[in-house]
Each structure stands twice: as C-alpha cells, then as structure tokens.
Amino acid sequence: MLSESEQHQLLEKLRTLHSDDEKQLEVIFSESKRLIVEAPAGYGKTKTMISKVAYLLATGQIAHPKKILTLTFSVNAAYKIKKELSEHLPHLIQPINSNQFRVNERLFVSNYHGFCRHILKKYGYLLHSNLSNIEILKSVDDSESQEITALLDISYDKASIFTEYSDAVKSVDKQHVLKFFNRYTDGIIESFLDKDYISFNGILALTLRLFQDYSEVLHFYQGYFPMIIVDEFQDTNVLSWALLKKLVADRSQLVFIGDSLQRIYGFIGAIPNLMLEAEQLLSMDRIALEKNYRFMSNPQMLQLDKNIRLNAEKPDAPAIQIKAEVPFISVNNQLEESEKIAQKIISLISSEDRQLCKVAILVKQRGENVNKIIEVLMEKNISYFYALFGDDDSEYLSFHRECSSQFTEQLRKDIRISKGTLSKFYIKIAETFKHSSSPVIKSLLNLLEVFLSRALSDYSFLSAEDKLILIRDTFENRTLKQNMEYVNENVIISTIHGAKGLEWDYVLMPDMEQYSMPNWNGLCGACNHKSNCNLTVDSRNEKNFLEELSVFYVGVTRARKQIVFSASKTRFKADGTTQPANLSCMLKLPGIAVVEQ
Ligand SMILES: Nc1ncnc2c1ncn2[C@@H]1O[C@H](COP(=O)(O)OP(=O)(O)OP(=O)(O)O)[C@@H](O)[C@H]1O
Numbered sequence: 001m002l003s004e005s006e007q008h009q010l011l012e013k014l015r016t017l018h019s020d021d022e023k024q025l026e027v028i029f030s031e032s033k034r035l036i037v038e039a040p041a042g043y044g045k046t047k048t049m050i051s052k053v054a055y056l057l058a059t060g061q062i063a064h065p066k067k068i069l070t071l072t073f074s075v076n077a078a079y080k081i082k083k084e085l086s087e088h089l090p091h092l093i094q095p096i097n098s099n100q101f102r103v104n105e106r107l108f109v110s111n112y113h114g115f116c117r118h119i120l121k122k123y124g125y126l127l128h129s130n131l132s133n134i135e136i137l138k139s140v141d142d143s144e145s146q147e148i149t150a151l152l153d154i155s156y157d158k159a160s161i162f163t164e165y166s167d168a169v170k171s172v173d174k175q176h177v178l179k180f181f182n183r184y185t186d187g188i189i190e191s192f193l194d195k196d197y198i199s200f201n202g203i204l205a206l207t208l209r210l211f212q213d214y215s216e217v218l219h220f221y222q223g224y225f226p227m228i229i230v231d232e233f234q235d236t237n238v239l240s241w242a243l244l245k246k247l248v249a250d251r252s253q254l255v256f257i258g259d260s261l262q263r264i265y266g267f268i269g270a271i272p273n274l275m276l277e278a279e280q281l282l283s284m285d286r287i288a289l290e291k292n293y294r295f296m297s298n299p300q301m302l303q304l305d306k307n308i309r310l311n312a313e314k315p316d317a318p319a320i321q322i323k324a325e326v327p328f329i330s331v332n333n334q335l336e337e338s339e340k341i342a343q344k345i346i347s348l349i350s351s352e353d354r355q356l357c358k359v360a361i362l363v364k365q366r367g368e369n370v371n372k373i374i375e376v377l378m379e380k381n382i383s384y385f386y387a388l389f390g391d392d393d394s395e396y397l398s399f400h401r402e403c404s405s406q407f408t409e410q411l412r413k414d415i416r417i418s419k420g421t422l423s424k425f426y427i428k429i430a431e432t433f434k435h436s437s438s439p440v441i442k443s444l445l446n447l448l449e450v451f452l453s454r455a456l457s458d459y460s461f462l463s464a465e466d467k468l469i470l471i472r473d474t475f476e477n478r479t480l481k482q483n484m485e486y487v488n489e490n491v492i493i494s495t496i497h498g499a500k501g502l503e504w505d506y507v508l509m510p511d512m513e514q515y516s517m518p519n520w521n522g523l524c525g526a527c528n529h530k531s532n533c534n535l536t537v538d539s540r541n542e543k544n545f546l547e548e549l550s551v552f553y554v555g556v557t558r559a560r561k562q563i564v565f566s567a568s569k570t571r572f573k574a575d576g577t578t579q580p581a582n583l584s585c586m587l588k589l590p591g592i593a594v595v596e597q
Helices: 004-017 022-029 045-058 075-093 112-126 129-136 145-152 156-170 174-179 181-195 200-213 215-224 238-247 274-281 299-313 334-351 368-379 394-413 419-432 439-456 464-476 480-486 520-524 542-556
Strands: 034-038 068-072 108-111 138-140 197-199 227-230 253-258 285-288 324-331 359-363 384-387 491-495 504-509 559-568 570-572 578-580 592-596
Touching: 004 022, 004 045, 004 075, 022 045, 022 285, 034 274, 045 075, 045 227, 045 253, 068 075, 068 112, 068 238, 075 108, 075 112, 075 464, 108 112, 112 129, 112 200, 112 215, 112 238, 112 464, 129 181, 129 394, 129 464, 138 145, 138 394, 138 464, 145 156, 145 181, 156 174, 156 181, 156 200, 156 238, 174 181, 174 238, 181 197, 181 200, 197 200, 200 215, 200 238, 215 238, 227 238, 253 274, 299 324, 299 542, 299 559, 299 592, 324 334, 334 359, 334 368, 334 504, 334 559, 334 570, 359 368, 368 384, 368 491, 368 570, 384 439, 384 480, 394 419, 394 439, 394 464, 394 480, 419 439, 439 464, 439 480, 464 480, 480 491, 504 542, 520 542, 542 559
Parallel strands: 034 253, 034 285, 068 108, 068 227, 138 197, 227 253, 324 559, 324 592, 359 491, 359 504, 384 491, 504 559
Antiparallel strands: 570 578
C-alpha cells in the first residue's frame, strides 16, 4: 500500500488525467462497493478501469493486484485489457511507489473459460482425475449430436442430453439449464472425461458443479478475489452469469462494465436486459459514462453516436436536439454501388499514408449484393481480405476444430510454446488444408499465421501457461477472426457481427436498403411499413428494432475516423433477380441526415 503522501500524489494525478470527465471520476472515486458502469465504445472505459484499479490499490481498499479478478466474455478482450493494465498501471503507481507492484504476473485477467480451466486444473480432480490434465483434453462441440455420437460412442438419445443443453444455453432457457444441470454435468463426467474429451459449455458447467459439490472450493475463490471486474458484461450468457453470481459473496466489491446497445450476440445466448437484472439483484449503483473520446475531432460522428443512443433510449420519441450529417452514396443499382465503393476506397487509400489507412466494408449478411462488390474489387485489382464467415459456417467450424485437435496432439508431445513449436504446428495445419481452394480457408490460414506470430510478439508479456490458454481458447471459442485488424491488406470485407470489438480508420456500410439492413428476419418481414420504410416503433416491434439498432450501432462504431453509407434503388434477391428497395429505415431514424456525396 502507498504512504499517505504517495496516495495524495496519485489522487492528484488521477484527477488531472481525467480532469474534464466527471462521470469517469465518479466511477474512480466512488465509495460504492458495487458499481455497474454503462460504457459505450470509446467513452474511456479502459482508461477509467485502470485508474479505478490504481485508486483501490493505492488507498488499500484492495490489498494487492492479485486480489482482483477481471473477467470478460471474449478471449481477445481479456488479453487486450491485460496488456493495457500491465502497460499503464505500473506507470500510474510505480514512479510514486518504490516497492514496485509486479502487476503483470499478479493480475488475474481472463475470459470465463480461461478462468474455469484454471480452476478445474487445480481442483477439478475432485470431480474426475482427468481434469488435472485439462490442457490436453480434446475439445468437442456438444451441440453437434452426430459428432458426439461418433466420437464418444454413445446413443443418439444420450447425445440429445448434451445438444438440448447446448440449445438451452443459446436460447437463454434458464429453466432448462437449471433443471437439467446435474444430468448434464454427470453426463459430461461419465461420457466425455473418461474418453479424454471436454466440451465448451462443459468447462463452465463443471466449474459450477465443483462449486456446488465442494463449497470449500467456492469459499476459497470468494475469499481470494474480494474484487471482481467484469467487462463486456452485456455478452454474459446463462452459465457465465451463474458462475458470476456464485463468486459474489456478501463482501465482494464489484465493477461490471458493459453497453447494452452492443449486445449483438443474443442468438448465441447473451442474456437480454442483464445490466438491469444485475443492478437490481446485486443492489448495484449505476453510472453511465457520457463523453465519447473516439470521435472528439469529428463532430458529426460524435453526434451520430449520440443520436443512435438516444433512439435506443426512447425508440418511440428520441430526444434529438441536433441532427447528425453523414456521408451517403446513393445509386440506381448494385453494380453502380460497387463501382462507387471501389472509387471511394481508392480515394481514401491514396489520400492517406497507405500503410496506415485501414478500411472495412461491413455488411449485415452475405449474398448476391456483397458478391457484386467483391467482383468489382477484383476487377479493379483492389486487394482485400475476405472475412465474410459466419460463426456457424461449416468451414469456419471445421478449421477451428482441426486447429484445436492438432494443437492438443502437439501439446501431448511437447508442452512448450516457442517459435519452433508454433511454426511446426502452423505447417501441419497448412498441410491439412493444402488442397482447399476456398476463400474462407485461405483467410483462416492467414489469420492463424497472424495470430501465432502475435502470440509470441504482442503477447510476449504472458506467462507460458497463459499463452497456452490463449491459444487453446482462441481455437475453442472460434475467434481467429478477431485477428483481422492485424492482416496486411488495407481493405477487409466482413460481417458486422464478425467485426465486433475491432476498429478501422474508415468503415463503409453498403446495402443500406430494405431487406438488407435490417433484413427480412430481423425487422422487414413483419414490418407494416414496407411500402415506404418510415418505421414507427411500438410495443410490437420494439424488441426487434433494438436488436437491429444494436447491429447498426456496432457497425458505425467500428470506424475510428469516418463512416460512409451507401445504398442502391434496386437490389439482388437471393435467387439473383433484382427488386426495387427503399432506403433502410436505419438511415431514416430521427437524428440522422444523410448527405449525398
Ligand atoms: N478523461 C479523458 N481525457 C482524455 N482522454 C481520454 C479520457 N478518457 C479516455 N480518453 C482517451 O480516449 C480514448 C478511448 O479511451 P479508452 O480506450 O479508455 O476507451 P474505451 O471505452 O475502452 O474504448 P474501446 O471500447 O474503443 O476500447 C483513449 O485514447 C483514451 O486515452
């Protein structure tokens, strides 16, 4: 702990660092033991979190960095935070404190799965002896009944215990998850662990089972981590929420950070309205960060961010004061739109330092409209990185599965993570897929290469064990796509979902048309305003509207400098024919004024 004068110096330093931002300071100096912080992208979440940790350590409210548990939903977010904390926290504390905190090794920052793996490695033997070697258990997707019946040699009926459970987690069926918890975990122990397999949900569920059956293990962790920080809280699913609730003891200090408008993973189990549920259930005080730093030098982007959020707050009557003017390309058909997009990219890249200018084309979904854009990029020799893969695409899944199983194989022979072992691993994977001409596989190989090299460079600060967990979790969470910010190409083309958490200088959002953004399933199918797309939000469509608005918002906020929208008056249907299309209702929202370029 710091001396009184050192504390005073640090507090002054923090005030200066955050001087004009009352809400950030409120979070940092809050006396509340339980805070829920609403923090949109670029509002200073990371900076505030680091200062809060520094303040708690300096004032002795938390005795040591190792007493803080920081959890996130995605692997990538966990390691980004760990990197930022290890870089900045020592600078805040060390010049003052001569007894240097060895922050790096002491902070436990992980995604839920990494944390659970760590616990199962230590205490999982109480459930099954194979859990002591969890790092070399083979992972299997328990949502795929065919795969598990074949691998585990179990009946279809038995397999359905696992697939139904996996579906229940995805569809936030809390009752099923609770009711069949023991049956599911018993099944994992009997059918998976004996054969050296483990499933993704199984890792979380077995940790919960351990806490349920061995309360002394739970009490140990509750006591060990008196402070829990959770980032990306809006993406928490039923199992991770159950885990969090278990870890919270009466005396626990909590800071949960999230942004409900960025909950776009509802379809894989993110619980709706969880920020509100946590606030009420755990008696948390809520603070909303209010200032956007990302778009400080771009008033129109700043206004756009604000106006979209106002639409989310009160969809039927948003309190808009000033409209945001946004660049917009309007054309007659998809070919013209594709040509204009190509021209825009050429002009953006030639007007900036080529090496530094990164552009993303973000779409809601694949289809004929996007194919046309790709065709034109190719004709014009604009090199691009293809990242149009969905989380459930068979090639995307099988590539990750192969990486996971070959990596486990390699670990069984040699547990070391070094340049040599990783390049050997890469060569094996490249060999496995050498006959594939699929653009998805080509991109995944590229992403794998980038990721493995980052594991040794950007993540060099991690311990050997953490590096191993990072690599395993990336394959198991199927998140190689999170490395697409780091590929060489200046231009990437991706779905908005795939781009969550990533950023580029410029983002182009094409196909801002009825049936594309939002799409038929999202909002258009059941809409009563198809003829003019002047959407009125009411109780019947509000839920769907907010989900579509979240996707739109996540797309917009991927831009560091500027977003550019485009739309055509006719669009391709799935069968390749064309149909007239109105301008998307998202661009007709109160507070958005498109300015044709
Ligand atoms: N109070 C402040 N004064 C000056 N600059 C700030 C302040 N708060 C944040 N910033 C700057 O704004 C930028 C975004 O901050 P930070 O990375 O903490 O935000 P974030 O919410 O974590 O963003 P993202 O979600 O995009 O990662 C950083 O460059 C940060 O230094």
